[in-house]
Amino acid sequence: xxxIGTAGHVDHxxxxxxxxxxxxxxxxxxxxxxxxxxxxxxxxxxxxxxxxEISIVDVPGHVKFMRHMLAGIGGIDLAMLVIAADEGxxxxxxxxxxxxxxxxxxxxxxxxxxxDLVDTExxxxxxxxxxxxxxxxxxxxxxxxxxxxxxKEGMSELVSAIDEKLTDAPLPADINRPRLGIDRxxxxxxxxxxxxxxxxxxxxxxxxxxxxxxxxxxxxxxxLQSHQKNAEIAYPGTRxxxxxxxxxxxxxxxxxxxxxxxxxxxxKAFDIQLRSLTRRDIPHNLKVTVHTGxxxxxxxxxxxxxxxxEANSTGWAQILLKNEISCxxxxxxxxxxxxxxxxxxxxxxxxxxxxxxxDHVILNNLxxxxxxxxxxxxxxxxxxxxxxxxxxxILNTDNSNTEAEKAIRNLLSEKRIIKCESDTKIFYMxxxxxxxxxxxVIALLEQYQKDFPLRVTMPREEVRxxxxxxQFEFSxxxxxxxxxxxLHGTGLKIKNWNPKLSEKNTKxxxxxxxxxxxNGLHVIKLNIDDELLxxxxxxxxxxxxxxxxxxxxxQFAEVTNQITTYCKANFSITLAEARDHLDTNRRIxxxxxxxxxxxxxxxxxxxxxxxx
Numbered sequence: 001x002x003x004i005g006t007a008g009h010v011d012h013x014x015x016x017x018x019x020x021x022x023x024x025x026x027x028x029x030x031x032x033x034x035x036x037x038x039x040x041x042x043x044x045x046x047x048x049x050x051x052x053e054i055s056i057v058d059v060p061g062h063v064k065f066m067r068h069m070l071a072g073i074g075g076i077d078l079a080m081l082v083i084a085a086d087e088g089x090x091x092x093x094x095x096x097x098x099x100x101x102x103x104x105x106x107x108x109x110x111x112x113x114x115x116d117l118v119d120t121e122x123x124x125x126x127x128x129x130x131x132x133x134x135x136x137x138x139x140x141x142x143x144x145x146x147x148x149x150x151x152k153e154g155m156s157e158l159v160s161a162i163d164e165k166l167t168d169a170p171l172p173a174d175i176n177r178p179r180l181g182i183d184r185x186x187x188x189x190x191x192x193x194x195x196x197x198x199x200x201x202x203x204x205x206x207x208x209x210x211x212x213x214x215x216x217x218x219x220x221x222x223x224l225q226s227h228q229k230n231a232e233i234a235y236p237g238t239r240x241x242x243x244x245x246x247x248x249x250x251x252x253x254x255x256x257x258x259x260x261x262x263x264x265x266x267x268k269a270f271d272i273q274l275r276s277l278t279r280r281d282i283p284h285n286l287k288v289t290v291h292t293g294x295x296x297x298x299x300x301x302x303x304x305x306x307x308x309x310e311a312n313s314t315g316w317a318q319i320l321l322k323n324e325i326s327c328x329x330x331x332x333x334x335x336x337x338x339x340x341x342x343x344x345x346x347x348x349x350x351x352x353x354x355x356x357x358x359d360h361v362i363l364n365n366l367x368x369x370x371x372x373x374x375x376x377x378x379x380x381x382x383x384x385x386x387x388x389x390x391x392x393x394i395l396n397t398d399n400s401n402t403e404a405e406k407a408i409r410n411l412l413s414e415k416r417i418i419k420c421e422s423d424t425k426i427f428y429m430x431x432x433x434x435x436x437x438x439x440x441v442i443a444l445l446e447q448y449q450k451d452f453p454l455r456v457t458m459p460r461e462e463v464r465x466x467x468x469x470x471q472f473e474f475s476x477x478x479x480x481x482x483x484x485x486x487l488h489g490t491g492l493k494i495k496n497w498n499p500k501l502s503e504k505n506t507k508x509x510x511x512x513x514x515x516x517x518x519n520g521l522h523v524i525k526l527n528i529d530d531e532l533l534x535x536x537x538x539x540x541x542x543x544x545x546x547x548x549x550x551x552x553x554x555q556f557a558e559v560t561n562q563i564t565t566y567c568k569a570n571f572s573i574t575l576a577e578a579r580d581h582l583d584t585n586r587r588i589x590x591x592x593x594x595x596x597x598x599x600x601x602x603x604x605x606x607x608x609x610x611x612x
Contacts, residue, residue, distance in 0.1 A: 006059055008081055013114055017080070045227040053227065079100055112130075174203065174236050193252065196240065204234050208260065210259065218261060221244060275313070281308040305363055332346050378399075387473045
């Protein structure tokens with residue numbers, strides 16, 4: 001099934017044309033019918049002579065309702081640009097033509113309406129004007145058909161032209177990721193919440209659980225209708241009404257996107273190859289209204305090359321959105337200021353990092369990303385994110401799961417990316433990024449060892465904080481460490497790093513050993529460098545039991561033997577028994593028992609400890 005969209009200036013006869021074609025008045029609101037002016041989107045349908053059933057979206061032409069036009073014109077297979085013969089090209093004709101061009105719609109018919117009101121000579125002049133205006137646009141070579149909705153003149157020829165134009169149109173893609181951009185929400189007594197939109201990317205079935213993004217409200221599909229006929233399945237390219245249960249209509253609104261739960265991303269920024277129209281430059285940090293599909297949101301344009309994208313030119317920009325939306329790479333976005341369309345282009349990347357401006361490496365990366373292949377797109381997403389989880393990667397592409405998985409396999413086999421696995425998740429990095437992070441970690445460890453020559457390792461959390469990754473990401477990276485970096489206990493170290501005591505350190509340690517031998521199981525005030533004490537504890541030469549109790553390795557081995565022997569003979573030990581058995585005080589006995597618990601030699605259960 002295909003979708004046709006009308007475009008054109010206000011009062012040029014779009015709604016009358018749709019009614020003449022289909023027998024359906026697309027002006028559903030009473031106020032529209034009274035005023036003869038389309039305010040909201042209108043919908044109709046018909047069956048072509050070939051048997052193909054089509055939907056028609058009738059959009060408003062008035063400048064004040066341009067936002068509704070943008071909500072309906074995206075995702076169409078054929079445009080009908082309607083121009084009244086008695087008036088010719090008007091301001092909204094020009095703006096609608098610009099929008100069709102920005103949306104890269106190249107399948108169109110120019111409908112010269114109201115031909116019953118003018119003579120042949122006038123029509124010829126208008127046709128010449130249209131041909132001139134269409135030059136260098138995406139619909140430059142579109143046929144011009146002369147019709148009258150009142151007399152029905154030319155209507156059969158128009159129907160035949162629509163049928164012919166759709167013969168070679170590609171079928172709507174099915175990548176098994178349905179997206180329904182909501183353009184209407186209402187309630188029907190006895191049924192509840194209903195939303196309408198044009199379905200893209202996949203099928204939905206009765207019983208499916210659908211999630212509205214970015215709100216994440218979830219409802220179950222209770223019923224489906226297309227062209228007022230009930231259906232079990234809705235297919236891509238279909239105008240569809242979805243009856244949802246489990247969600248109220250006040251949780252849904254135009255601009256939200258319905259999809260299978262967890263399949264659609266929330267987007268707060270995107271990279272775009274932005275084309276400005278001829279009227280004005282687009283300066284850096286310009287505040288704009290952003291339209292994509294049925295979504296409308298405020299945003300800021302960060303121009304990435306230069307201080308502005310000059311009028312009638314193309315440049316790279318990053319658009320930061322005030323509120324989250326849902327979109328995918330390869331979608332098209334239009335930007336406006338007040339009642340003026342100023343530019344638009346294709347979204348290349350979603351949720352990118354914040355780039356440095358005027359950086360040639362970044363601009364070259366974006367240029368290569370625009371040369372679209374599934375492998376190229378996925379590689380650049382991984383490159384931009386440094387490290388990305390498998391499910392999130394799939395979510396951020398506009399490929400089917402099958403295409404995305406194949407592209408990932410190809411990139412792995414070509415060694416352009418590497419796979420890192422934690423206990424529960426799979427992550428990907430580009431090979432270059434992996435090497436860069438490894439070099440950064442090695443430099444960190446080398447500097448750490450210079451700063452703290454007696455420390456055996458750099459704490460894992462300190463390394464992670466320097467890199468700025470989550471626990472899951474860092475765990476996955478650690479599992480793919482090169483041989484030059486070693487995981488040691490709770491820290492990381494260069495493989496061949498072994499701290500060595502200086503002559504001064506050795507003398508301090510000798511004095512400490514004598515003090516520990518003299519004092520036995522007693523807390524003593526130590527006059528020793530903290531770094532040296534930390535080294536001795538890390539290497540097991542002394543044991544820091546906490547609460548100020550430091551024991552030599554030999555002393556700790558002895559008390560461990562005493563406790564384990566007691567437990568074997570008596571099956572368990574209490575704090576009081578340990579105190580008496582070791583002939584010490586309660587505080588020291590507790591420190592020793594807690595250290596044995598930490599080392600998983602004993603296990604505490606209430607007041608009793610048993611051997612593990």
